[in-house]
Amino acid sequence: MIDHSPKPPDALMRAIAQDLKPVKPSPRPLRLALETAPLALLVSSIILLAVGIRGDSGILGPLLTWGASAAQFTLAILLIWIAAHESTPSGRLPKGSVYSVTVAALLVVVAITISTFSISPVGSTLHVAGTLRVVPPLIMDLACGIGSTVAGGILVLLFSWMFRNSLGIRPTVAGALYGAGAGVAINAGWRIACPFPTLRHALGAHGAAIIATVLLGALIGGFLGGRKFHSADRDS
Amino acid sequence: MIRYQGGSLEAFQEIYAQLAAAVRRYLSHLASGSEFADDLLQETFLQMHRSRAAYNPAYAVRPWVFGLARNVFLMNRRAARRWAEVHEFREELPEFPVFPEADGLGSRDQIRRGIACLSADQAEALLLHHEWGFSFDEIAGMLGISAAAARARASRGMADLRVALNSLQRTRA
Numbered sequence: 122m123i124d125h126s127p128k129p130p131d132a133l134m135r136a137i138a139q140d141l142k143p144v145k146p147s148p149r150p151l152r153l154a155l156e157t158a159p160l161a162l163l164v165s166s167i168i169l170l171a172v173g174i175r176g177d178s179g180i181l182g183p184l185l186t187w188g189a190s191a192a193q194f195t196l197a198i199l200l201i202w203i204a205a206h207e208s209t210p211s212g213r214l215p216k217g218s219v220y221s222v223t224v225a226a227l228l229v230v231v232a233i234t235i236s237t238f239s240i241s242p243v244g245s246t247l248h249v250a251g252t253l254r255v256v257p258p259l260i261m262d263l264a265c266g267i268g269s270t271v272a273g274g275i276l277v278l279l280f281s282w283m284f285r286n287s288l289g290i291r292p293t294v295a296g297a298l299y300g301a302g303a304g305v306a307i308n309a310g311w312r313i314a315c316p317f318p319t320l321r322h323a324l325g326a327h328g329a330a331i332i333a334t335v336l337l338g339a340l341i342g343g344f345l346g347g348r349k350f351h352s353a354d355r356d357s
Numbered sequence: 358m359i360r361y362q363g364g365s366l367e368a369f370q371e372i373y374a375q376l377a378a379a380v381r382r383y384l385s386h387l388a389s390g391s392e393f394a395d396d397l398l399q400e401t402f403l404q405m406h407r408s409r410a411a412y413n414p415a416y417a418v419r420p421w422v423f424g425l426a427r428n429v430f431l432m433n434r435r436a437a438r439r440w441a442e443v444h445e446f447r448e449e450l451p452e453f454p455v456f457p458e459a460d461g462l463g464s465r466d467q468i469r470r471g472i473a474c475l476s477a478d479q480a481e482a483l484l485l486h487h488e489w490g491f492s493f494d495e496i497a498g499m500l501g502i503s504a505a506a507a508r509a510r511a512s513r514g515m516a517d518l519r520v521a522l523n524s525l526q527r528t529r530a
Contacts (some may be wrong), residue, residue, distance in 0.1 A: 127373065127374035127375075127377055127378065128370070128373075129369070129373045129377070129402065130399065132399075133399050133402055134366075134370075136403060136406070137366065137369055137402075137403075138366055139405050141364045141365075141366060142364060142408070143362065143363045143364040144360055144362050144410035144415055145362075145410060146359070146410065146413055147410055147411045147412065147413050149413050149415050152516070155401070164512055177417060205376060207500075207501075208411070208423075209411070209413070209416065209421075209424075210421050210423075210424025210425045210427075210428060210499065211416050211417065211420035211421040211424045211495060211498045212416060212497050212498050213424075213497075213498055213499065213501035214501065215497065215501060215502050215503040215506065216502065217500075217503070218503075244446075266370070286410035286411050288410050288411065288419065288430035290424060290425065291428070302361070302460050355398065
């Protein structure tokens with residue numbers, strides 16, 4: 122039986138005293154989410170610098186080209202804000218709201234994809250190194266799928282570093298949410314560059330990349346949180 | 358908490374002195390009165406130490422630590438072996454505190470039995486509000502539900518507790 126006096130047990134005190142270096146308090150969820158925005162914008166814009174804006178942007182118009190991507194990007198930051206709340210022990214949001222926003226974000230991505238396809242079903246050719254190229258669909262699927270997964274993966278790693286002190290609880294759920302944020306943010310930039318509007322390509326290759334970043338975020342978040350939890354276990 | 362984040366061992370001792378007893382009773386409630394609550398208490402404070410950088414001074418310390426305690430319990434429950442250990446104690450009545458609002462409704466033993474009859478969600482919301490004094494907003498943040506849902510759980514819990522106590526008293530009579 123452990124002594125229930127208000128004095129901490131010796132073993133606990135020893136474990137605490139071993140590691141008492143000062144720490145910087147984690148920012149509030151909104152600030153943490155806003156701090157991720159410039160990084161997300163930078164990484165998601167790289168594809169635009171590499172291949173330029175899709176050739177059919179004139180047909181799509183500014184609303185469906187830039188406006189839709191801005192909406193996706195805002196949803197991505199919202200998902201990251203929810204992730205920051207989910208990992209705060211006393212700041213969790215209602216489960217219903219978390220699930221609703223997550224599903225809504227994914228539905229918005231699907232709706233934008235369908236709208237883009239309905240207005241410009243043919244798409245355009247790809248600019249590579251200043252020349253127009255006709256690229257086989259399978260190669261485009263692989264390029265977009267792998268490319269946006271790698272870009273999303275980089276963003277997930279950066280977010281994991283930013284969240285490293287903020288994973289108080291539910292690290293797997295928080296990781297999946299900021300992974301979803303990373304995936305949606307990357308897709309916001311990628312869709313302005315990718316000239317292939319077909320649903321198979323846009324939902325298959327780009328959608329798979331979003332799913333991959335969700336899984337990667339969940340894995341890294343779970344690993345970071347689990348490591349923290351189990352190291353506490355070992356100390357006891 | 359800010360002094361503790363700055364590296365003060367005395368600040369940790371103060372936090373422990375202020376919160377340990379209440380957190381232990383909460384863990385005891387979650388673990389159905391198991392002696393395992395003592396281990397969970399130590400794990401909670403170790404977890405608090407590991408996660409101290411995750412604390413933002415904008416949040417109140419007490420619900421933050423209770424939220425961590427709940428998470429420590431849930432993480433341990435997932436470990437099947439320990440979960441089995443917790444359930445070995447379910448035959449005994451959990452060490453439920455008797456809060457002032459329920460004090461006049463029956464004897465301590467009857468109230469403990471009544472609370473044991475409630476659903477886990479209702480009992481948790483009821484005790485967090487009436488025994489540990491958390492607001493419904495704080496409970497909502499800890500449990501991942503809306504403040505209205507927290508209020509409804511506590512309110513239904515209290516109503517069901519009254520019904521359970523009435524039927525217990527009728528049975529005795």
